[in-house]
């Protein structure tokens with residue numbers, strides 16, 4: 001952006017000189033000279049900036065909507081880090097539930113229909129209403145059509161009998177056909193009456209799923225609880241009250257490892273009821289409205305899930321007064337969606353590796369709240385999506401040598417206000433998830449102070465943080481960093497070599513920022529060789545010559561660039577993406593010259609600015625001098641014209657909406673004068689690249705005539721064409737002939753059009769016959785040098 005405005009300024013200056021040439025060549029038009037005197041390039045610059053700003057704000061609002069969409073992505077990504085083993089996470093449940101009821105009725109009809117249709121083709125059918133895959137027989141979703149358990153092939157170990165309207169297991173021989181199975185799903189059946197000895201023939205039954213049966217009571221469950229071999233029992237969503245204190249004393253389940261009791265009605269629970277289960281390793285009590293959890297000694301428990309409850313304090317984990325741990329082997333504790341705001345008092349969880357406190361009410365992370373003394377084995381801490389406003393992180397909040405992953409996603413942390421040592425004392429940290437916090441006002445020094453010592457980081461996420469600047473200083477110390485995710489920020493440019501210090505970087509995501517140009521120098525060859533995944537999509541690319549290397553990098557199709565979330569579109573060209581954008585080598589060589597010119601031009605500008613006032617006093621002398629000086633250039637052009645290397649006389653740049661006027665008036669009159677016109681509607685070959693066509697046609701025309709109108713300003717292609725023509729005109733010491741039709745208002749004008757009008761004389765069309773005659777007269781004068789001699793009057 002910055003360089004662009006410089007370029008613009010330069011363009012104006014050069015155009016100004018062209019303009020002087022113009023006025024000197026046609027002494028009749030003195031208005032333009034006065035305009036030159038008034039021209040203030042800085043004024044134009046300000047206009048440009050104002051335009052930019054309004055666009056920025058619009059972009060920002062767009063971003064925000066995208067942010068929220070992205071958030072879910074990030075979150076799933078985050079949970080993936082640790083939920084590898086957790087088969088039945090309650091997270092999905094709430095959505096499942098609503099979807100379930102809504103879709104069930106529709107599904108049911110379609111299901112049965114579908115299955116009957118499939119039956120003839122599907123060779124996995126092992127009974128009329130069952131399908132067998134490997135060791136599993138799926139007899140589910142028959143909704144009452146299957147009233148018994150059929151004989152199934154040998155080797156079947158798991159029977160899915162869910163969704164079968166099996167409200168009662170009527171007799172003890174109900175399962176006689178499947179005595180070999182080790183697992184069974186009787187969920188979603190409305191089951192509430194089970195024959196006393198029904199499970200007795202199932203000598204190998206270990207896994208029993210009975211979720212969503214709603215009417216079940218502990219009384220009904222007696223036949224289940226008598227299956228002493230059970231290792232896995234799922235009783236989710238059954239409206240069960242808290243179990244009676246002696247339930248597992250009366251019914252011994254010595255092998256029970258996994259017990260799901262999510263989504264019942266416990267409210268308060270005394271965990272002592274589960275102590276008679278000697279093998280219990282996973283206990284799921286999520287979504288039970290629990291506001292008080294009374295704990296007890298669980299020597300083998302490895303995972304405790306008490307998410308989606310109303311807990312306000314961390315469960316008691318120490319025996320009286322800091323004595324030994326109640327949970328000496330607990331590795332994971334899930335407290336998602338409770339009402340905790342701080343972990344008070346002593347914590348005795350010597351083996352805890354994973355602590356999930358997402359969606360609680362932590363507003364401040366205090367010094368040593370998550371330190372090693374409390375959580376000596378903690379490796380992963382999830383503090384995402386707190387429901388209160390964050391008021392800071394204190395120094396050494398997470399001091400721990402075991403800690404590897406910290407997630408502070410969606411915390412609205414104002415990173416410029418947190419302590420410089422917030423993340424100090426984390427010698428083994430590997431992943432830091434800080435997306436959706438505020439980095440807007442964080443200085444480079446603060447950033448370096450906060451994160452500079454985290455040299456072991458492997459993954460760093462800072463999406464949607466309004467980050468504006470990224471520099472080598474901020475990143476240089478991340479020697480181990482493998483993945484850097486800075487999507488949806490407000491980065492506008494990438495400094496040269498910003499990634500060079502990241503010697504292990506393989507994944508880079510800078511999608512949906514405000515980057516318009518990706519320079520070749522940003523990505524050194526080493527960096528490019530290292531990168532395996534790059535996402536720079538969704539940025540407002542300025543498809544110009546500077547981007548051509550990036551285009552060829554994209555086009556050369558490294559696998560790295562194939563995973564992008566958004567599109568690579570050109571912000572300056574409508575409906576064009578970076579891969580399809582085309583500029584000829586020639587045009588780009590030309591633009592490189594402009595860049596070289598720019599530096600000298602800038603210094604020239606300075607000189608002009610400082611001398612323009614005295615010059616103004618001597619403008620008439622100056623005009624004379626310029627006339628003398630420019631005459632030579634005019635001669636050169638005349639020579640070129642005489643050599644006749646042109647295919648057309650006049651290239652007409654106009655909006656398609658003005659074609660009527662062009663055909664009816666301009667074309668007729670000018671062809672009368674013996675001029676060959678190039679009109680894109682007529683002379684461009686279908687199928688050719690339009691940018692190429694413009695470039696070629698302009699170059700093979702003696703003059704360029706621009707038809708300004710309201711339509712012209714609204715048409716993006718016209719604006720592109722105008723810019724192109726301006727460049728061309730500058731290069732060849734040529735001049736534009738500008739005509740205005742349709743009463744162009746100043747508010748219709750784009751910056752470029754305004755600049756042209758300020759600096760060049762223009763000829764205004766009017767439907768009044770006198771005015772028309774004047775128009776043709778002036779136009780003729782402007783085109784005098786190319787009108788063939790034999791037609792000249």
Ligand SMILES: *[C@@H]1O[C@H](CO)[C@@H](O)[C@H](O)[C@H]1NC(C)=O
Nearest residue numbers: 082083084085086087281302
């Ligand atoms: C947990 O995951 C690890 C690695 O993904 C695997 O080795 C282990 O067997 C899993 N444990 C269980 C109980 O599935």
Ligand SMILES: *[C@@H]1O[C@H](CO)[C@@H](O)[C@H](O)[C@H]1NC(C)=O
Nearest residue numbers: 118120121122123124125133
């Ligand atoms: C039928 O069985 C074969 C293997 O025996 C399998 O490859 C094929 O996918 C099955 N067809 C259907 C419709 O399940």
Ligand SMILES: *[C@@H]1O[C@H](CO)[C@@H](O)[C@H](O)[C@H]1NC(C)=O
Nearest residue numbers: 142143144145164165189190
């Ligand atoms: C199965 O149960 C559902 C509700 O649980 C009911 O709408 C449906 O009619 C039942 N089907 C049969 C065949 O009883």
Ligand SMILES: *[C@@H]1O[C@H](CO)[C@@H](O)[C@H](O)[C@H]1NC(C)=O
Nearest residue numbers: 148149150151173174176177
């Ligand atoms: C066993 O399956 C057969 C069909 O395969 C069925 O006719 C029979 O009634 C089933 N027995 C029981 C006890 O359900």
Ligand SMILES: *[C@@H]1O[C@H](CO)[C@@H](O)[C@H](O)[C@H]1NC(C)=O
Nearest residue numbers: 140141160161162163185209
């Ligand atoms: C049994 O089938 C139902 C629906 O067909 C499915 O939702 C459920 O996950 C299956 N149970 C198991 C344990 O795979």
Ligand SMILES: *[C@@H]1O[C@H](CO)[C@@H](O)[C@H](O)[C@H]1NC(C)=O
Nearest residue numbers: 168169170171192193194195
């Ligand atoms: C349970 O089912 C049996 C057999 O169908 C029936 O005799 C008994 O009355 C049922 N009990 C209840 C409480 O519905």
Ligand SMILES: *[C@@H]1O[C@H](CO)[C@@H](O)[C@H](O)[C@H]1NC(C)=O
Nearest residue numbers: 245270271272273294295296
């Ligand atoms: C929990 O139950 C145990 C055993 O029944 C009992 O000793 C203890 O007092 C109970 N705790 C609470 C808080 O009620």
Ligand SMILES: *[C@@H]1O[C@H](CO)[C@@H](O)[C@H](O)[C@H]1NC(C)=O
Nearest residue numbers: 413414415416417438440441
């Ligand atoms: C963050 O803090 C800085 C410095 O105190 C302040 O200027 C900025 O407005 C704050 N940003 C937000 C989003 O609160």
Ligand SMILES: *[C@@H]1O[C@H](CO)[C@@H](O)[C@H](O)[C@H]1NC(C)=O
Nearest residue numbers: 419420443444445446447449
């Ligand atoms: C935190 O670091 C910044 C940047 O180095 C520094 O300006 C500031 O004084 C530091 N703050 C404290 C409290 O040390």
Ligand SMILES: *[C@@H]1O[C@H](CO)[C@@H](O)[C@H](O)[C@H]1NC(C)=O
Nearest residue numbers: 420421424448449450452453
């Ligand atoms: C980095 O750690 C060193 C010692 O380990 C300490 O002296 C220095 O102040 C720390 N720097 C930052 C930026 O935290």
Ligand SMILES: *[C@@H]1O[C@H](CO)[C@@H](O)[C@H](O)[C@H]1NC(C)=O
Nearest residue numbers: 566567568576577578579580
């Ligand atoms: C970009 O344009 C090319 C060529 O027109 C097309 O094949 C490709 O699908 C487009 N890509 C996107 C992301 O729009």
